[in-house]
Amino acid sequence: MAxxxxxxxxxxxxxARPPGSGxxxxxxxxxxxxxVFALPALVxxxxxxxxxxxxxxxxxxxxxxxxxxxxxxxxxxxxxxFGDERFLASLGASLFYVVVTYGPAVLLALVLALGLNxxxxxxxxxxxxxxxxxxxxxxxxxxxxxxxLQPEGLLNQTLNTDIPWLTSSSWAKWAIAIAAIWKEVGFxxxxxxxxxxxxxxxxxxxxxxxxxxxLRRLRYVTLPLLKPITVVVLVMAVIRGFQSFSxxxxxxxxxxxxxxxxxxxxxxxxxxxxxxxxxxxxxxMFVLLLMVTFVQLRALRKxx
Amino acid sequence: MGxxxxxxxxxxxxxxxxxxxxxxxxxxxxxxxxxxxxxxGSTGEGDxxxxxxxxxxxxxxxxxxxxxxxxxxxxxxxxxxxxxTIPNNDFGTKMLxxxxxxxxxxxxNMDDSALRGEYxxxxxxxxxxxxxxxxxxxxxxxxxxxxxTLDGAKGDDGTLYGxxxxxxxxxxxxxxQHFADAGLxxxxxxxxxxxxxxxxxxxxxxxxxxxxxxxxxxxxxxxQLQTLLNETGGSILNEDGTGSALTEPESVEALxxxxxxxxxxxxxxxxxxxxxxxxxxxxxxxxxxxxxMIYPWAVEQIAIDNPETFENLAVVPLPQVDPANxxxxxxxxxxxxxxxxxxxxxxxxxxxxxxxxxxxxLEDVSFVQxxxxxxxxxxxxxxxxxxxxxxxxxxxxxxxxGPHWSEVQDAIxxxxxxxxxxxxxxxxxxxxxxxxxxxxxxx
Numbered sequence: 001m002a003x004x005x006x007x008x009x010x011x012x013x014x015x016a017r018p019p020g021s022g023x024x025x026x027x028x029x030x031x032x033x034x035x036v037f038a039l040p041a042l043v044x045x046x047x048x049x050x051x052x053x054x055x056x057x058x059x060x061x062x063x064x065x066x067x068x069x070x071x072x073x074x075x076x077x078x079x080x081x082f083g084d085e086r087f088l089a090s091l092g093a094s095l096f097y098v099v100v101t102y103g104p105a106v107l108l109a110l111v112l113a114l115g116l117n118x119x120x121x122x123x124x125x126x127x128x129x130x131x132x133x134x135x136x137x138x139x140x141x142x143x144x145x146x147x148x149l150q151p152e153g154l155l156n157q158t159l160n161t162d163i164p165w166l167t168s169s170s171w172a173k174w175a176i177a178i179a180a181i182w183k184e185v186g187f188x189x190x191x192x193x194x195x196x197x198x199x200x201x202x203x204x205x206x207x208x209x210x211x212x213x214x215l216r217r218l219r220y221v222t223l224p225l226l227k228p229i230t231v232v233v234l235v236m237a238v239i240r241g242f243q244s245f246s247x248x249x250x251x252x253x254x255x256x257x258x259x260x261x262x263x264x265x266x267x268x269x270x271x272x273x274x275x276x277x278x279x280x281x282x283x284x285m286f287v288l289l290l291m292v293t294f295v296q297l298r299a300l301r302k303x304x
Numbered sequence: 305m306g307x308x309x310x311x312x313x314x315x316x317x318x319x320x321x322x323x324x325x326x327x328x329x330x331x332x333x334x335x336x337x338x339x340x341x342x343x344x345g346s347t348g349e350g351d352x353x354x355x356x357x358x359x360x361x362x363x364x365x366x367x368x369x370x371x372x373x374x375x376x377x378x379x380x381x382x383x384x385x386x387x388x389t390i391p392n393n394d395f396g397t398k399m400l401x402x403x404x405x406x407x408x409x410x411x412x413n414m415d416d417s418a419l420r421g422e423y424x425x426x427x428x429x430x431x432x433x434x435x436x437x438x439x440x441x442x443x444x445x446x447x448x449x450x451x452x453t454l455d456g457a458k459g460d461d462g463t464l465y466g467x468x469x470x471x472x473x474x475x476x477x478x479x480x481q482h483f484a485d486a487g488l489x490x491x492x493x494x495x496x497x498x499x500x501x502x503x504x505x506x507x508x509x510x511x512x513x514x515x516x517x518x519x520x521x522x523x524x525x526x527x528q529l530q531t532l533l534n535e536t537g538g539s540i541l542n543e544d545g546t547g548s549a550l551t552e553p554e555s556v557e558a559l560x561x562x563x564x565x566x567x568x569x570x571x572x573x574x575x576x577x578x579x580x581x582x583x584x585x586x587x588x589x590x591x592x593x594x595x596x597m598i599y600p601w602a603v604e605q606i607a608i609d610n611p612e613t614f615e616n617l618a619v620v621p622l623p624q625v626d627p628a629n630x631x632x633x634x635x636x637x638x639x640x641x642x643x644x645x646x647x648x649x650x651x652x653x654x655x656x657x658x659x660x661x662x663x664x665x666l667e668d669v670s671f672v673q674x675x676x677x678x679x680x681x682x683x684x685x686x687x688x689x690x691x692x693x694x695x696x697x698x699x700x701x702x703x704x705x706g707p708h709w710s711e712v713q714d715a716i717x718x719x720x721x722x723x724x725x726x727x728x729x730x731x732x733x734x735x736x737x738x739x740x741x742x743x744x745x746x747x
Binding site for chain 1: 404711
């Protein structure tokens with residue numbers, strides 16, 4: 001609104017006043033003021049996000065142990081990683097975690113969101129319950145689940161089993177996935193609920209008038225209109241999954257096949273002091289996540 | 305009416321100047337804030353000296369450290385010491401990273417594997433200052449200690465970088481009440497690992513966990529395997545340290561002992577073992593476990609954690625593969641000074657004070673600082689099972705170390721876990737570990 005009203009005025013002022021004065025000059029000054037306001041945040045962002053990121057790209061081409069000057073090794077770090085069983089195992093552990101945690105978590109969130117997208121008595125409270133784990137820190141959640149997953153913990157007692165959830169290569173990765181699903185469902189549930197509440201009600205009503213049952217309305221109205229949100233959720237799920245670190249550290253310390261990629265990066269960088277190699281892993285993960293996100297967005301555009 | 309609306313009117317000069325100046329000042333404040341942390345140890349206020357001192361977590365040691373620091377500060381009012389304990393699982397990583405980037409503490413207390421494997425080769429530590437200890441030379445200072453006990457803080461060229469805060473040998477603890485429950489004679493403790501198996505099964509039948517190892521971080525896994533390796537004649541690395549020796553029969557035998565005790569003879573349950581790194585002997589102290597490998601410092605912790613268990617505690621010699629040819633394991637923690645410290649002289653003076661209190665270290669927290677004839681000191685006379693400890697100190701040796709040792713330790717931890725928790729045969733598990741070790745020490 002402001003722009004359409006000010007445009008003629010700006011044209012008149014430009015003719016009537018010397019350059020740099022009047023509305024156009026004022027706008028430039030306003031932009032400059034805005035920039036100055038934003039500058040502290042921009043400086044901090046550049047210092048603590050952009051610069052470290054660029055340094056990681058640079059370091060991936062060096063052998064650097066923190067104490068000696070970096071030595072240029074070109075692509076050697078990347079070549080090493082493609083033949084390194086520990087790296088490949090951690091990549092596999094991350095993939096497993098993403099699929100086994102976030103597949104069920106997203107599906108469950110969608111089902112729950114459909115169920116909670118009604119004006120029932122107490123539905124706000126139920127939503128709050130599902131969201132509570134999201135608001136709790138990963139470390140706190142992991143500590144709670146460590147107790148639940150103990151050999152004589154709540155889960156074994158409930159199931160009447162004797163499963164070594166956290167000390168077996170067969171079970172540990174599933175145990176972490178169970179804990180992570182519990183924590184993450186609420187996050188996606190809220191996003192799906194927001195998406196569902198943006199679907200125009202008249203479309204549902206029109207479909208109902210045309211004789212569509214609830215399942216057909218879900219399939220032909222709700223889910224197609226929810227597709228943009230679904231893609232956002234899937235992109236976020238993949239990114240969150242690959243960024244996982246805390247549950248593996250707290251629950252197993254990365255043992256029993258649960259050393260995910262971020263934990264591998266952490267140990268390589270700070271326990272082994274191989275900063276170049278750790279940076280190379282970070283670069284590979286950046287590229288991988290970029291590609292996955294690109295494919296997901298392309299898929300959305302195609303189906304839209 | 306066609307001009308800018310009221311909200312977009314140009315501001316007057318004064319508000320505009322204020323609008324520009326305020327964020328600019330904020331930016332300056334942020335920049336000043338970033339620049340004010342010089343990370344140095346000195347406050348620059350006259351002669352006031354600021355020292356920082358980091359250790360791992362061990363409650364009895366922490367308490368004594370705090371007492372000694374308070375005494376030192378009282379005697380030296382111009383010195384202020386900031387003491388921090390780092391959780392055991394993060395200790396190595398945090399210390400190495402901070403020392404490497406020059407922001408570490410002035411004084412560290414660190415184990416010999418980390419010193420010899422990482423800190424000394426990376427030139428992160430200051431060579432010892434004998435004058436601070438009233439000695440004319442390093443040789444004179446070394447002469448005060450039992451032969452070989454300072455080797456844990458020496459570089460390949462023989463330069464000494466620290467003095468012991470604690471020096472440990474390995475023995476074996478038994479719960480005499482549990483022995484009585486199982487009809488065993490505490491005066492006839494297990495002399496071999498076969499005995500441990502036999503006794504352990506009887507203790508399990510009596511309702512106790514007979515024996516188990518400690519399952520904490522990679523360092524613990526490695527040091528326990530190293531103890532067995534010392535007995536079987538195996539090793540982690542080959543003689544020149546350029547490759548793995550984990551697939552040698554003697555090395556496999558070491559893990560086989562561990563595997564057989566837990567998986568085959570089931571004298572303990574690894575799945576239910578405590579993983580609390582601050583209290584490594586919790587299972588023994590709580591009265592759940594009957595037998596465990598033990599170090600001198602653990603005795604005091606058991607006494608604090610559970611006086612009842614302490615009453616029934618007997619420390620006996622470490623079981624052997626070959627009792628006629630006994631072997632053991634040494635390890636030590638050493639006070640050392642950060643090479644980047646600007647207060648090195650003051651740091652060494654403080655360390656001298658800490659080591660001058662060796663009687664209190666022994667009496668209060670069972671830390672042996674291996675000065676010559678320490679066994680004859682008044683404090684040692686009150687140490688329970690002194691004869692066993694004295695014998696253990698005669699037959700130890702330091703752990704192996706090599707390049708990228710943390711990766712080697714990770715590989716060993718994974719091998720033990722595959723074998724003990726997942727049941728993989730030790731030879732297969734060590735074969736896998738061997739490949740990782742080769743890669744770590746050669747790349």
